[in-house]
Amino acid sequence: MNQTLRRAIVDSQEFKISTKNIWKRYQDVGQYNEGSIRGEIFDSWENSKKLGISPFQNKINEIIKQNDLEDRLKKNEQLLSFATPKIKSLTDILNDSKTMFSITDKHGTILHSSGEKTVLKKAERINIFTGGTWSEKSAGTNAVGMVLRTKKPSRVLFSEHFCEKNHEWYCVAYPILAPFTNELLGIINIAGNYNQVHQHTIGLVISEANNISKSIDQQYYEYILRNNLFMNTAMEGIEDAIFVVDSEKRIVEKNGAARSQFILSGIQSIKSLPELDRLVEFVLQHGKIIIREEVNDNLNKKKFICSIYPVTFQDEHLGAVIFFRENSASAAPKPQQLTSVRSVNSKSTRYSFDDMIGSSPEYKEVVRKAQKASLIDATLFLAGETGTGKEVFAQAIHQASNRSNHPFVAINCGAIPHGLFESELFGYESGAFTGAKSKGNPGKFELAQGGTIFLDEIADMPLDLQVHLLRILEERVVTRIGGDKTTPLDVRVIAATHKDLNEAVKNGQFREDLLYRLRVIQLKIPALRERISDVPALVHHFVKKMSGQFGKQEILIHKDTMQCLTQYTWPGNIRELKNVIQQSLFNMEGNIMFPFDLPPEVIGNLGENEKERIIEAMIRENGNVTKAAKVLDLSRATMYRKIKQYHLSAEDWIDGK
The missing domain is CATH 3.30.450.20 (PAS domain)
Known part of the structure; x- marks a missing residue:
């Protein structure tokens, strides 16, 4: 424990009296004897005086409104998520030491307080509670206020406070600083006003507060390491x-x-x-x-x-x-190069982040990370099941990047014959093999120069060719087959697969060193069943997009149809959903999409239920199709089509009587 703090706690009465006398002299004549009080305390007194703080005010001046507090809490969710587990572990120590623990935002506004009950009640009387702002402007000299000004750990003990009402309190505060930029993100503060506490207990709680601030700093560092530019x-x-x-x-x-x-x-x-x-x-x-x-x-x-x-x-x-x-x-590209890459780009990309449909938390989070990934040039790996939209993400990331005016070249590693793989990716020189073009041919990496290459289904790349890709990623040059000239590459690589590459490595089907090179940044795109709340929005999007192909407008989706679509598990993900909507638009008559318009695998048990309801309606209306259709809220034509679909005949409703 710091020597001044130990003296203040152990000989608190003597310390408070001597400091009080210095404080009185300062308030009376604006002077103090050099060395009688810490320089940083005097600086804070001077600053408090300039801010117009009355030494006799009895409460914190600034309390933010509830709406503002909710905004602050939302903005600091990450900070609180880092701190909350640590705070819970302090309960016994805070009670034993008769202290309270607070965490503030970067403005000194208290976001959370916990501690011994009597201390918390005393703190509330001077507006030290959630929403109170503990700055020098609001409360004069205090530990949090000094951290706000200096970004350094601070302690203010008893009569070192500028306001006399706070002379029974001691507080020790630690800053939480952003890695690299050193910006203040928040403050941890320990405070108490009960001076009959053993120095070891106080030392322990202060040490824990310091450890918490360092732990949060480390978590921020790891967060920045994973996520920041x-x-x-x-x-x-x-x-x-x-x-x-x-x-x-x-x-x-x-x-x-x-x-x-x-x-x-x-x-x-x-x-x-x-x-x-x-x-x-x-x-x-x-x-x-x-x-x-x-x-x-x-x-x-x-x-x-x-x-x-x-x-x-x-x-x-x-x-x-x-x-x-x-x-x-x-360094400047030649004009003809710019023309050619722009023409390639215009033909090869269709999607941007504006095409991303979904508001589920799982989907919004991966879109947010994808947008962040578009701002950097690191190699990116997209994981996700077949049909989740990996290429849509890859194109959107390219379009939002500083490479958007250059080519986006996509290649499906699972669709290229083994014998053509090397020439497709790396190109070849004239005469490299029988059937080679007389002038040679650039590979996909050269075609993507300045832009992005998307290697879809990377797990299907032949093992013997993976070493060539690894060399490109390491050296950023490519050599055509049959040539010895290396071409420097300025290409961003985005790779994707629906397979488990860790399992492929274990089975000897994928190089472990290549896996690490590809997974610089990884995004996991959720399956549609993991964000089922997005299905209605996707359904309406595809209906609007494709209804014109079938001569239909203003399509309505029956509620039972939407129920079928949201209850289905979608093993084929968005690609399957798109195909289902296309098939349903083809099946339907009129402008309402009913469940029976869906493919049988999507309808499930609902088809049997509907069949029974049709039979019941026909029994009720004595076989009158028009009246039965009205009961079921169907058109007469649709009713006839349903009867045909379920292979029903008069015997079904006559026998059912």
Whole structure:
């Protein structure tokens, strides 16, 4: 335990008296004897005075409204999810030490408090509860307020508080900081006003609070590692120079490429590049991405191509990542190259994130991650059952990326004959084999230059060719069959399969080193049965999209039909659903889609129930088809078609009487 804190707890009365005298002298004449109180406390007193805080106010001034509190809680769900399991383990320690534990957001607003009941009640009297804002502006000198200003661990003991009403309290606070950008995300605070507690007990609870803050820091680090832009782009593994800046536009990190370049290594502030400064300001204000903008370094007479990505967490823009590449004539693509890749691109992509249909939590989460993945250039692996829409995701990611003006080339690894696989992927030179084109032929990787190659059903790639793909991923060059010239590649790889690659590795059917190369980032696309609440939206989408093919408009879906569709397990996923709707549109008459319009495997037991209802209606109406149809809310033509579908005859309702 810190020496000052130990003295305050063990000799609390003496400490409080001496500190109180210093506080009184400061309030009376604005002075104190140097060394009699910590410098950071005096700085906070001075700041509290400048903010107009009355030393005699008896409560925290700022309490946010309920609606604002709900917004804050929602924005900080991740922070609270990290902290909650740790807080539960403190119950006994908090009770024994007569203390309370609070966690605040980055503004000092309390999101959660727990602890010994009498301490919590005393805290409530001075507005220390959920929704109260514990800043210097609201409460004068206090530990949370000092952390807000300094981003450093702080403690305020008894009469060190600016407001006299708080002189019975001690509090120790620890910041929770974002990795790399060092932005404040939240604060952990321990407080108490019961001074007859053993120093060991207090030391234990303070130590636990410190451990919790470090644990949450680590969880944030791991979260960033898994999900955030600049880690996923493997800062040290790419050729571009990278700056990481915080929300104040201070450079907090550079990668090796930036440190090794003479000009960039000497840049201490982006303000030295006014054009870049304005672009970063825009990104931080709006959370928008800027792709390949030219920035002039007038001092060194250099031009750079920059891409800037916001670093966002819990809807807050914590900073930005800047990618630099020196602009040179050799780096610019030739005009004819641009023309050709655009023509390939226009023919090969149809889907974007606007085509994603579904509002289930499972689907929204994978779409969110896919959108995040579109902002980076790392190799991506899509896992999911057949028919879940893996290529739709791959195309949408390409369309939202900075490669969208370049080709998207898809290849189904399970549909290429083994003998043609190598030439399809890697190309060949003239005369490489019998039947080869006289001028040779580029492979799919060359055709995808500057853009994205989508390797669907990657598990079906022959084992002997997997080593060639591994070399491409490692060296980023391709050599055509029959040639010795290597072509540098600038291609993003997205791979997908419905198979279990871990199992394939165990069975010796897939290379383990290739698996690790492909799984830089992995997205699992949920099966349709795992997001069954999205079925109605998908049904209406496909009906609207395809009804014109069958000369139909304004199609209505009967409620029993939708019940069938939502109860079915969809082993073929979205692809099967689309086919079912197409078949049903073909089957139906009129503008209402009834259950009997669906294929038999989808109807299930409902068909038997419907058959029985038709027989009952015909019995009731003495075999009058028109009246029975009216009872069932069907058209006469539909009634006749149903009778035919279920192979019914007059004997069925005559015998049923």
